[in-house]
Every structure is written in C-alpha cells, then in structure tokens.
Amino acid sequence: MSTETDGRGGSDEKSRRAANIFDVARLAGVSHQTVSRVLNDLPNVRTATRLRVEQAIAQLRYSPSPAARALVTRRTRTIGLIVPGTSDYGPNSTALHFNFAARAARFSVDTVSALDADPVGIRAAIDSLLRQRVDAIVLVVTDVSVLETVLGLDMSVPLVAVAASARPSSALVSFDQYRGARAAVRHLIELGHTRILHVAGPAEAPDAIERMRGWRDELATNRLAIAEVMHADWTAADGYQVGTDLAAAVPGTAIFAANDHIALGIVSALTNRGMRVPDDVSIVGFGDVPEAGYLAPPLTTVRQDYAALGGLIMQKVLIAIEEPDAASVSTPLATHLVVRASTAPPNATAR
Structure with a gap:
C-alpha cells in the first residue's frame, strides 16, 4: 500500500495536520522567536524577514491558538481584572474603559467580580486568575485593608491597583x-x-x-x-x-x-x-x-475622565509586563470642576 506525499516530502496525513509556529519558522528560515515577534507586531524585525514570515504564515494557513502562543512566548495576552461586586458608577466605568484600552492593545480581559471585597476574598480572586496564567492583574480597590494586603504580596505577575492614596507607589493608578x-x-x-x-x-x-x-x-x-x-x-x-x-x-x-x-x-x-x-x-x-x-x-x-484612566491603567500594565524592573510611579490624573446651578453665594436669610 503506497502513501502519497506532499510537496515538502511529508505524508498526506502530515499535510493535513495544522501547521504550528515551528513549521512557519522552518519555512521562513528564521527562529520561532522571530515568528513570535512578527505575530505580536513587535519591533526590531527587518522588513524582509517580516515579509518572509508573513508569506510562510499565509502559505501554511497558520492560525496561532492562544495555548500555542502562550507556550512559546510564556504569555497569554490576557489580563485579569478584579472589580467589586457592586453597581457603583466609578468602578464600573473604570472596568469598561480599561476593557476598551486592553482591546486596543490586543489583550483580552478575564473579569472577576469580588462579592467579598475584603483581603481574604480578593486573595481568592487573585489566586483564581493566577491559575489561568494571566500576564498581569488589575484590581479596582474599594477597601484600604485590601490595598495594604495587595501591596505586600509577592506575586509571579505584575499587579496594578486602581486606588487613591496619599502614599506614592509604582503599583497604583488613580484620579487625583x-x-x-x-x-x-x-x-x-x-x-x-x-x-x-x-x-x-x-x-x-x-x-x-x-x-x-x-x-x-x-x-x-x-x-x-x-x-x-x-x-x-x-x-x-x-x-x-x-x-x-x-x-x-x-x-x-x-x-x-x-x-x-x-x-x-x-x-x-x-x-x-x-x-x-x-x-x-x-x-x-x-x-x-x-x-x-x-x-x-x-x-x-x-x-473624572474614565477613558483616560483606562488608558493609563493599560499603559502601566504594559510597562510592568515589558519592563518589570522599571520604576514608574504614576502621577494621579487631574480632575475638573464643573460648575452648575446647585451652588451659589450664601443667602443672608437662610436658616
């Protein structure tokens, strides 16, 4: 019984196998790290090399799965977001605009609503996200005891806390x-x-x-x-x-x-x-x-400009992922007083 072969000398069964990043690297004549840099649109790849990789991807019809990408890059391009289990406008607006900013940066977001927004409940939420191999964690803080706890954690991924504080910290992002x-x-x-x-x-x-x-x-x-x-x-x-x-x-x-x-x-x-x-x-x-x-x-x-806050959080996350040793204490975002009709000079006859 004979076996047909494809143009690269492999079996027909092999030709039907989904291509992986190493197949792309061999066809393009580059390392799999270079293929990863092209896939993630990172700099420092020559134009000619990028073109060869893109041609190899097209020829092999390669579509990287999240699991395969994570195996090579050790990243999942996923960020964990922990928000309080409330309907408050501020935390919800923060979460919404952070999701927009993450999507623009081609990251996905796994959101956990912490019904118990105390140190024990938040730690459980963090542990659940770490098991999902997120690249970083963003925490919207509503309790000072939680803030003290998370700032003292030794974690395997960067953590960015959204919380106002009189004490500067490289882990904090907030409005002023x-x-x-x-x-x-x-x-x-x-x-x-x-x-x-x-x-x-x-x-x-x-x-x-x-x-x-x-x-x-x-x-x-x-x-x-x-x-x-x-x-x-x-x-x-x-x-x-x-x-x-x-x-x-x-x-x-x-x-x-x-x-x-x-x-x-x-x-x-x-x-x-x-x-x-x-x-x-x-x-x-x-x-x-x-x-x-x-x-x-x-x-x-x-x-408060929540769109700006979402962008600042994402910027802090990217710096923490790409340059973990960089010191970057964020300046709180400025707010703006909006004067309307609920304020006026005091009435001399007011009780």
Whole structure:
C-alpha cells in the first residue's frame, strides 16, 4: 500500500495536520522567536524577514491558538481584572474603559467580580486568575485593608491597583481625588460659604478617604471650622437619609458630597423638607455621572475622565509586563470642576 506525499516530502496525513509556529519558522528560515515577534507586531524585525514570515504564515494557513502562543512566548495576552461586586458608577466605568484600552492593545480581559471585597476574598480572586496564567492583574480597590494586603504580596505577575492614596507607589493608578476635593471646597469658599459640611463615602474606601482629606485641608488652609463628618454608602438612598437628618439641623450653608449619587439623595431630602438648593444650601458632588447635568437643579460636581484612566491603567500594565524592573510611579490624573446651578453665594436669610 503506497502513501502519497506532499510537496515538502511529508505524508498526506502530515499535510493535513495544522501547521504550528515551528513549521512557519522552518519555512521562513528564521527562529520561532522571530515568528513570535512578527505575530505580536513587535519591533526590531527587518522588513524582509517580516515579509518572509508573513508569506510562510499565509502559505501554511497558520492560525496561532492562544495555548500555542502562550507556550512559546510564556504569555497569554490576557489580563485579569478584579472589580467589586457592586453597581457603583466609578468602578464600573473604570472596568469598561480599561476593557476598551486592553482591546486596543490586543489583550483580552478575564473579569472577576469580588462579592467579598475584603483581603481574604480578593486573595481568592487573585489566586483564581493566577491559575489561568494571566500576564498581569488589575484590581479596582474599594477597601484600604485590601490595598495594604495587595501591596505586600509577592506575586509571579505584575499587579496594578486602581486606588487613591496619599502614599506614592509604582503599583497604583488613580484620579487625583485629593486635589479634586480641594477644588470643590475652594469653589464654595470663593462663593462666600464659611460653614461647609462634608458627607463622605464609606470610611474604609480609599477614594472617600482622599476626598475627605482634601475637604479638611482646604478648610484648614482657609482657617474655617471643620465639622464632624457624616458617612454614606455611595448611594442616593443613603444620601437621602443623611439629607433628612441635615434638614432638621441645618448646621451649614453648603455641603460637599463624596459622590453625585449621595448629592442627589441630599437634594431630594432637603427639597422634601421645603429647603431650596442653592438658595438655602449649596451642594457639590463628585464624579459627574451622566445624569448630573439634568438634575433639578443641575449639579456642580468634579468630573473624572474614565477613558483616560483606562488608558493609563493599560499603559502601566504594559510597562510592568515589558519592563518589570522599571520604576514608574504614576502621577494621579487631574480632575475638573464643573460648575452648575446647585451652588451659589450664601443667602443672608437662610436658616
């Protein structure tokens, strides 16, 4: 029984076998590392060499599988993303725009929602992603205890944490929550307010901590009284409850809320108690959620560019993968104060 052969001297069975990266390398007369560089569109490959490799790929109809590529490059071009198991606008917007940036860089993203956003739950999520051989891990942090834990981990892949902190770190990427908060409070001071309250986010949230620090420092710089801080859980419902309590006491003429949803709840509570915003109380939020400009009144707030944040996170990831020894402490992204109708000079007749 005879066996037909293909043009390269192999059997017909072999000719039907899917080509691999080593077949491409042999046909093009280069190393498999060079083929990998062409496949990943990396620099330092001569034009003529790149052309030979591309011709060999076309001739062999080679289509690299993720597993094969990972075997040769030791990379999967996959990034693990851990997000809190909440519907909060900030973390979700961060995750969305990071996915866009990763896709533009030709990486895929495996997302894990951490229902238990404590050190134990986050560590379990990290371990599950490491078993999938991701190239790096991005963690959106909502708890300072988690931040302390992950910064102390000795991991086999780079980790980038999205969290505001007063302490610089090469592993952190964030908005400048502190200066954004100071700008919000400064706006109220420039309008003439001297009694400015703060309704903060959760006490353990890094973003809330930095916004509260900015509020306090701006008041201290201007030698204004610092009232006791009230906390809410980022939601309009919790903001409404705090606003109801505030309406009974009216201890200030302006309120800086830690996010727009808290501000929305406060505005609703004050309005229901017969108070007017901004005539009786001025309110500033933080985040510039899409509906902020359509509230009654439209909300003065601090805008954050999530598209820029997603790109910065991806840039940090790429540097960590390609140049693991490079020191790169990121400068927090600037925020922008958006002045709308919820703030005005204090009313002399306000209660």
